[in-house]
Amino acid sequence: MTDSIMTDNIKKFADFQLHPKLLAAIQKMGYENCTPIQTRCIPLLLEGKDIAGLAQTGTGKTAAFLIPMIDRILRSQEKNEEFPDRIFKDWKDNQFILILVPTRELVTQVYDNLNMLTDGTGFASVFLYGGVGYDEQKASLKKPFQFLVSTPGRLIDLYKEGFVDFKQVRGMIFDEADRMFDMGFQQDVFFVLNRVPKDRQLLMFSATLNLHVTEMAYEAGSNPVEIDVSRDQATTENIEDTIIHMRKEEKPKYLLSLFKKLNPQQVIIFSNFKNKVPRIAQFLNDNGYPALATSSLLTQAQRNRVIERFKSENKHNIMVATDLAARGLDIKGVDLVINYELPEDAENYVHRIGRTGRAEQKGTAVSFVSDRDVESLVRIEDYLKEKLEPMWMEDTDFVTEFKPFPEDDFYRPQFDKKAPQDRGPRRDSRGGGRSSGGPRREFDNKRPPRGPRNDRPENSRAENNRPDNNSEERSLEDRQGRSNEPRTDSRHANGANSVHRDRKMGRHKNHGNKTESSSHSQDRQNNNRGPKKFQKNDRYQKSHDNRKRTSSGPRPKAAPASLWGKITGKVKGLFAGK
Numbered sequence: 001m002t003d004s005i006m007t008d009n010i011k012k013f014a015d016f017q018l019h020p021k022l023l024a025a026i027q028k029m030g031y032e033n034c035t036p037i038q039t040r041c042i043p044l045l046l047e048g049k050d051i052a053g054l055a056q057t058g059t060g061k062t063a064a065f066l067i068p069m070i071d072r073i074l075r076s077q078e079k080n081e082e083f084p085d086r087i088f089k090d091w092k093d094n095q096f097i098l099i100l101v102p103t104r105e106l107v108t109q110v111y112d113n114l115n116m117l118t119d120g121t122g123f124a125s126v127f128l129y130g131g132v133g134y135d136e137q138k139a140s141l142k143k144p145f146q147f148l149v150s151t152p153g154r155l156i157d158l159y160k161e162g163f164v165d166f167k168q169v170r171g172m173i174f175d176e177a178d179r180m181f182d183m184g185f186q187q188d189v190f191f192v193l194n195r196v197p198k199d200r201q202l203l204m205f206s207a208t209l210n211l212h213v214t215e216m217a218y219e220a221g222s223n224p225v226e227i228d229v230s231r232d233q234a235t236t237e238n239i240e241d242t243i244i245h246m247r248k249e250e251k252p253k254y255l256l257s258l259f260k261k262l263n264p265q266q267v268i269i270f271s272n273f274k275n276k277v278p279r280i281a282q283f284l285n286d287n288g289y290p291a292l293a294t295s296s297l298l299t300q301a302q303r304n305r306v307i308e309r310f311k312s313e314n315k316h317n318i319m320v321a322t323d324l325a326a327r328g329l330d331i332k333g334v335d336l337v338i339n340y341e342l343p344e345d346a347e348n349y350v351h352r353i354g355r356t357g358r359a360e361q362k363g364t365a366v367s368f369v370s371d372r373d374v375e376s377l378v379r380i381e382d383y384l385k386e387k388l389e390p391m392w393m394e395d396t397d398f399v400t401e402f403k404p405f406p407e408d409d410f411y412r413p414q415f416d417k418k419a420p421q422d423r424g425p426r427r428d429s430r431g432g433g434r435s436s437g438g439p440r441r442e443f444d445n446k447r448p449p450r451g452p453r454n455d456r457p458e459n460s461r462a463e464n465n466r467p468d469n470n471s472e473e474r475s476l477e478d479r480q481g482r483s484n485e486p487r488t489d490s491r492h493a494n495g496a497n498s499v500h501r502d503r504k505m506g507r508h509k510n511h512g513n514k515t516e517s518s519s520h521s522q523d524r525q526n527n528n529r530g531p532k533k534f535q536k537n538d539r540y541q542k543s544h545d546n547r548k549r550t551s552s553g554p555r556p557k558a559a560p561a562s563l564w565g566k567i568t569g570k571v572k573g574l575f576a577g578k
Contacts (some may be wrong), residue, residue: 003021006407011033011034011039012032012033012034013026013031013032013034013067014032015029015032016042016043016046017083018067018071019070019071019074019075021074021120021493022067022070022071022074022491023404024115024120025116025117025118025119025120025121026067026117028116028119028243029117029146029499030118031063034060034522035055035060035064035220035231036055036229037055037060037061037064037227038060038063038064038067039060039063040069040227040229041053041064041068041227042064042068042225044072044225045064045065045068045069045072045082045201045203045515046068046071046072046085046086047085047086048072048085048086048201048503049201049224050159050201050202050203050217050222050223050224051071051203051204051224051225051227051538052204052205052213052214052217052224052226052227053065053204053206053227053229054205054206054207054226054228054229055205055207055227055229055329056207056229056354057207057350057351057354057355058247058309058330058354058357058358059229059265061175061205061206061207062109062110062175062330062433063113063443064111064115064205065173065203065205066113066114066117066409067174069097069147069171070118070121070123070224071086071115071175072086072087072088072171073088073091073097073123073342073366075087075124076088076091079090080353088170088171088422091170092168093144094113094165095167095168095169096145096146096147096148096168096169096170096173097146097147097148097170097172097173098148098150098169098171098172098173098192098196099147099149099150099167099173099175100150100151100152100172100173100174100175100176100180100189100192101149101150101151101176101180102152102176102179102180102183102185102327103151103176103179103324103327103517104129104130104131104151104300104303105303105307105324105325105327105329106175106176106327106431107127107128107129107149107151108127108307109329109330110127110149110175111125111127111149113330113337114147118146118147123145123146123147124143124145124146124147125145125146125148125151126140126141126143126145126147126148127148127149127150127152128149128150128154128155128158128261129149129151129300130151130153130154130300130303131299131300132300132301135440136285137154137158138158138161138163139164140165140452140467141158142163144462148164149280150187150506151460152180152185152192153185154186155192156188156191156192159195160193162445166196167195167196167197168534169196169197169200170197170200170201171200171201171202171203172192172193172196172200172201172202172203173204173205174189174203174204174206174213175205175206175386175427176206177204177205177206177213177216178212178213178347179235179327181213182345182495183213186212186216189216189226190216190219192294193216193220193507194480197244198221200354201223202217202220202222202224204217205226205274205349205470207350207354208492214226219540225443229441232561238357238358238361238362238363238366238404239353239362239364239532240359240362240363240364240365241364241365241366241367241386241388242364242365242366242367242390242391243256243366243367243369243377243388243389243390243391244367244369244390244391244393245369245370245390246368246369246370247370248316248370248371248372251340251368251370252283252402252404252405253398253399253402254286254368255283255284255338255340255368255400256284256289256364256399257397257400258332258338258393259289259397260397260399261393261397262336262364263318264335264336265317265333265335265337265474266310266317266318266331266334266335266336267317267318267334267336267338268319268320268321268325268329268331268333268336268337268338268355269291269318269319269320269321269337269338269340269342270320270321270322270323270326270337270338270339270340270343270352271320271321271322271340271341271342272323272341273322274295274296274322274324274342274434275297275319275338276295277294277297277320277322278293278295278320279405279406280320280340281293281320282295282406283403283406284318284320286403287402287403289318290308290315290316290317290318291316291318291320292306292316292318292319292320292322293306293319293320293323294306294307294319294321294322294324294325295321295324296322296324300533303324305326306319306346307329310331311331314549323343323348323351323352323393325352325355326348326351326352326354326355329355329356330358331358332358332361333363334355334356334358334363335356335361335363336363336365336366337352337353337355337356337357337364337365337366338365338367338368339352339353339364339365339367339368339434340367340368341368341372341373341376341378342367342368342373342376342380343376343380344376344379345379345563346376346379346380346384349367349383349385349458350381350383351534352365353365354436362451366391391554461472474545498538540571
């Protein structure tokens with residue numbers, strides 16, 4: 001159902017009659033007035049209702065679901081009868097609120113807000129995410145806690161090891177729920193939902209809430225109240241977003257010129273490609289603008305250090321990032337966001353520019369549009385239901401002298417790079433070390449003339465009386481690739497022709513290795529011993545004799561007949577004479 005309770009007349013946190021400890025923590029953070037999403041969500045959440053909240057990024061969604069849950073736990077622990085609707089019935093010390101988020105950066109963001117809002121309450125919070133060791137996280141789960149913030153993957157891993165008990169979950173919160181579905185966590189989300197108690201309170205918040213998320217809530221047995229404070233406007237009024245049309249090759253020039261014109265204090269530059277992020281940062285550093293780079297190419301510890309350096313007051317006030325930093329970064333003072341390329345997903349555009357203009361401050365977002373960004377621009381304008389205003393730069397605004405943008409070859413993988421010029425000659429095909437740089441094939445790349453098969457020398461392999469490939473009379477030894485006659489190596493007789501033939505038959509030796517296969521070595525030993533003597537059964541001997549009779553060579557002499565054979569022959573001759 002849709003929210004029909006108008007509570008816009010409530011504007012201050014003190015009007016909600018929050019617990020004194022919680023209200024003191026809010027005032028310590030310097031907050032007094034509520035945002036629209038907070039004004040409409042907090043009263044319903046205090047009553048224990050399920051909610052699907054939709055609001056622009058940077059409008060206080062995190063506080064909208066943390067504040068009422070902290071208040072409910074405080075009153076449940078004290079068993080306060082003044083507000084019976086706010087308490088969790090039969091609350092126990094080992095129970096907790098589970099918060100699922102899609103990215104590690106958002107885990108840190110929610111965890112930091114929890115620490116500030118629970119200051120003075122004695123509450124403990126635990127955060128889990130991948131990319132770091134398990135030992136420290138397992139140790140934190142052994143102590144009592146009231147809030148658990150995690151990404152789906154690491155949470156399920158520790159659940160299967162027995163460190164997390166889903167039966168103790170009293171409230172479940174999905175922050176940026178649509179992003180979790182986009183990142184492929186849908187099965188993980190259902191895995192957790194099917195194992196938590198059915199009477200838990202369910203909260204879903206995002207800047208863009210799609211149909212799949214609401215369907216998930218209904219399948220989980222929940223009927224959340226839908227609160228949408230961004231139905232008519234996807235971006236906040238505090239952000240002035242514009243575009244600049246240019247050629248793709250002009251983006252580095254416009255980037256430096258934009259810094260010269262606007263002189264921003266803190267900037268986030270977004271790129272679609274993680275391999276281009278360090279190149280943009282290097283380009284800015286080369287031209288006197290200290291910049292940091294963060295993407296999935298870095299480890300989690302390295303990404304955390306980049307975020308901390310960017311938040312602190314120092315000369316590194318520029319950060320280049322992918323969409324990894326488009327959500328979960330609540331950094332005060334970001335006055336400029338630059339889209340070096342427009343995102344393919346229109347919703348990511350809303351999250352990118354939402355890194356500025358936060359907490360009722362003014363911000364600017366500028367997007368570079370080349371011919372490759374036109375399709376993305378159309379999707380974004382259709383999503384926003386308005387045209388983005390172009391920004392024009394005067395000739396005096398442009399930077400004329402600067403160091404060039406790093407070439408692609410510097411970051412190209414090894415197999416794409418050209419061979420170095422000082423590379424030595426190739427190894428000789430006969431395995432005799434480096435050659436003098438001549439042709440690799442023997443005999444100067446020229447094949448010897450090839451005549452008909454019948455004109456080959458008698459000691460060649462063709463004269464082994466081997467039947468044609470289409471013949472049905474192939475013997476057992478021929479199918480095994482061996483000859484009954486002594487094998488004569490024809491390499492010296494036919495040169496490259498025999499080498500080529502041996503290679504086709506898989507009998508050439510590996511010139512790079514000193515050893516050869518055992519089968520080939522055994523064949524040469526047998527050849528040196530002379531013709532093989534057949535000591536097989538009569539069937540094998542008969543097949544061998546039939547092959548010899550069908551060959552083009554002279555017939556072998558018949559074996560001498562035995563005494564019984566002579567008598568039998570005389571008898572047959574007498575009957576034949578009659």
